Amino acid sequence: MTKFSDLNLSPKVLQAIEEAGYTTPTPIQAGAIPSALEGKDVLGIAQTGTGKTASFTLPMIHKLARGRARARMPRSLVLCPTRELAAQVAENFDTYSKHVKLTKALLIGGVSFKEQDVLIDKGVDVLIATPGRLLDHFERGKLLLTGIEIMVVDEADRMLDMGFIPDIERIFSLTPFTRQTLFFSATMAPEIERITNTFLSAPARIEVARQATASENIAQAAVVFTPSRRDREASEKRAVLRALIEAEGEACSNAIIFCNRKVDVDIVAKSLKKYGLNASPIHGDLDQKQRMATLDGFRDGSVRLLIASDVAARGLDIPAVTHVFNFDVPSHAEDYVHRIGRTGRAGRSGKAFTICTPRDEKYFDAVEKLIQKEIPRIDNPVKVEAREERKSDDREEKKTSSRSSRSRSSSSDRKGSERASDRSADRSSDRSKSDNRSDNRSDNRQDNRPDYRRNDRNDRRDNNVVGMGDHMPEFIALSFDERRAS
Incomplete structure (x- = not known):
């Protein structure tokens, strides 16, 4: 059985691994670490939870132990799709590099630019970043990527899902073509394969499980x-x-x-x-x-x-x-x-x-x-x-609601009928009062009328003036009389 001590890692790295409680590498670690130590590009395909992070952090620490970073020019770059994953990779570096003097910076959103700029200005050996925040620093002129020796893309398929592929391609173009590239993913979509064919040079392909499979555990x-x-x-x-x-x-x-x-x-x-x-x-x-x-x-x-x-x-x-x-x-x-x-x-x-x-x-x-x-x-x-109890409760609630509704409806009908009866009685009383008032007005009008209004029609037809009333001027009557005479 392969052990970490068989992978040609430096004694200080092995010491940190032992203190972390690990002795036996996972299949992806056993396959990727030797190729990475030889300086080859690596394409690692493994299901999640198989230890891919240590597959690139351990050889990076081993290779970066010698050398020194310059201001604003990190020596290595790790790209992660999310802030949480980037922070986790940073924790892994802290765990495995505790006996090696390496500096690192974490560039993620939600943190002040000023604090990150201070770290970059001092020079860092390992730069761990999400694509968006990395390009923000670059466009502000605070970061140069021409000194990158090792570049890692972690969870590449998640980068694809989140729409980071154009950013990844741009970042690749900003780094030296002589860099070593370590590319890790759980699945290999056609777009991911296109990128690996474009930016990786004769990579060692380590595939320890069938693509898109779940652990048997x-x-x-x-x-x-x-x-x-x-x-x-x-x-x-x-x-x-x-x-x-x-x-x-x-x-x-x-x-x-x-x-x-x-x-x-x-x-x-x-x-x-x-x-x-x-x-x-x-x-x-x-x-x-x-x-x-x-x-x-x-x-x-x-x-x-x-x-x-x-x-x-x-x-x-x-x-x-x-x-x-x-x-x-x-x-x-x-x-x-x-x-x-x-x-x-x-x-x-x-x-x-x-x-x-x-x-x-x-x-x-x-x-x-x-x-x-x-x-x-x-x-x-x-x-x-x-x-069933809930359904029964629902049915009972509906029945109760229905009974209540019918009760309200019956009560409403009774009240409506009573109100209608009252309104009918009121209208009848009003009509009676109105008829009485009408009769009184009619009697009064009949008592006050002139005598000619009580004559029959024939009598009114014999009068000299028809339909003009008692107020007719005399000159009109005279003119009618003269015409009749003629």
């Missing part, structure tokens, strides 16, 4: 359920999640719960806290200080459940994670491999559970096709009796 299972109603799907999924955690009991000492959306990360975290579970969220919208504090709490055990988006799915080395729960089936099948790879690390066993609803079936089928393995289905841990 991880027991996988899936709960497939149909929600009672579409508007209850989210709440019922959270109930299934809680039941899964409770069913595992003390065996689930800590776990990472993955959601597809940042908003669901916060909702699930609040829900778990509401039911008395120790949970904290982590996603890209949180500031860097809060994210690092949450990760530190998860590592030291003060946080039991870490609810995360895929920002935490790649490369984070938290060796003692016992469980992974996929609250959502990932829309990209490759993310499933990286998610469950957070457990079952360094030879430990782990469990991974996935909650699947009918709308997730096409994504779930893609996952099984990718890993070339059928994921066992398990029964829904939420008790059937509880669901």
